[in-house]
Amino acid sequence: MIAFVVGCWISLPAQAAVREYWVAAEKTTWNYVPSGQNMIKPDAGLGVWGKTPAYTKYRYIGYTDGSYTQPLAQPEWMGILGPELRAVVGDTIKVHFLNKTDRPLSMHPHGMFYDKDNEGADGAGAGASVPAGKSYTYTWVADEAAGPGPMDPSSIVWLYHSHVMEEEEANLGLIGTIIVTRQGMARSASDPAPRDVDQEFTALFMIFNEEGGEESGLKHTINGRIFGNLEGYKTSLGKRVRWHVVALGNETDNHTVHWHGQTVLDHGRRTDVVEVLPASMTSVDMVPRSPGHWLLHCHVDDHMMAGMSTRWHVMP
Structure with a gap:
């Protein structure tokens, strides 16, 4: 099938779908330590990182439709992340973005096929800067170059984030992910998740700078939580589990992600640490x-000392 998408003609599979999402940017309060405790080493406390647990943040919130009245439910483990956007290779993603905040923002995707109006960045194009109170519909295509490569698993992860003042907006909390599944590997036409895995988890490793570089404001987080306050990573023996691991931030955001009790297959390499x-x-x-x-x-x-830890649970 030949289709005219985001400004040019491209070839799409005959079964390609258009997947619509409704996403708002909203100003919220985010608590990095909702339990008020160090859940990894209770006797050690929270140190300086627990001095101020909550801050004003900006987040992407998913909704069920264009009324923007019913938020989408998210698993607890997603934490601060915006809604997960999914597609199969060949699909078109339409994101109806509503900026409900007090500053211009955007949505810029990694990996997708788009034209300048749908880049959501670089100060050019209709979607580069959506004013406060306004909306814009982004059109992105998960073409072959956005999908898993020959050595990749059946689904891969891409980031999306605001890119008007990009050096600030990820730190504000405007971050989410896109999962693209290889053509022919989706569970069904309505469910683009890959059929060869039972569960998928996403983990964002990022240091949020809340106090101009002061140590107490450097929140070393997994999905926006510290010291074991991220809950919900639960699975069972024998399940096929895929972990999508991402990072953003500054030069200090060089992370070595380590699972206890299990190894992972990283593009053919067996390891228990991913860089x-x-x-x-x-x-x-x-x-x-x-x-x-x-x-x-x-x-x-x-x-580790600053709290970039949580637990994942394996049931018998």
């Missing part, structure tokens, strides 16, 4: 082999 840098994206597979409540953390010493 990510700012704006890195990778997808790895595991089949849990040992029940328990296992640590998931960055193995950089300073990052």
Whole structure:
């Protein structure tokens, strides 16, 4: 099938779908430590990082339709992340974006096919800067170059984030992910998730700078939580689990992501530590082999000390 998409003609599979999402940017309060406790080492406390647990943030919130009245439910483990956008290779993603905040914002996708109006960045094009109170519909295509490569698993992860003042807006909390599944590997026409895995988790490793570089404001987070306050990573023995691991931030956001109790297959390489840098994206597979409540953390010493840890749970 030949289709005219975002300004030019491209070839799409005959079964390609248009997948619509409604996303608003909203000003909220975010608590990095909702329990008020160090859930990894209770006796150690929270140190300086627990001095101020909550800050004003900006987030992407998903809605069920264009009325923007019913928020989409998200798994607890997603934390601060915006709604997960999904597609199969060949699909078109339409994101109806409503800026409900007090500043111009955008949505810029990594990996997708788009024209200048749908880039959501670079100060050019209709979608580069959506004013406060206004809306814009982005059209992105998950073409072959946006999908899994020959050595990739059946689904891969891409970031999206605001890109009007890009050096500020990820730190504000305007971050989400896009999952693209290889053609022919979706569970069904209505469910673009890959059929060869049972569960998919996403983990964003990022240091949020809340106080101009003061140590107490450097929140070393996994999905916006510190010291084990991210809940919800739960699976069972023998499940086929895919982890989408991403990072954003500054030069200090060099992370070594380590799972206790299990190894992962990283594009053919067996390991239990995956390296990510700012704006890195990778997808790895595991089949849990040992029940328990296992640590998931960055193995950089300073990052561990500052709370970049949580637990993932494997049930018998």
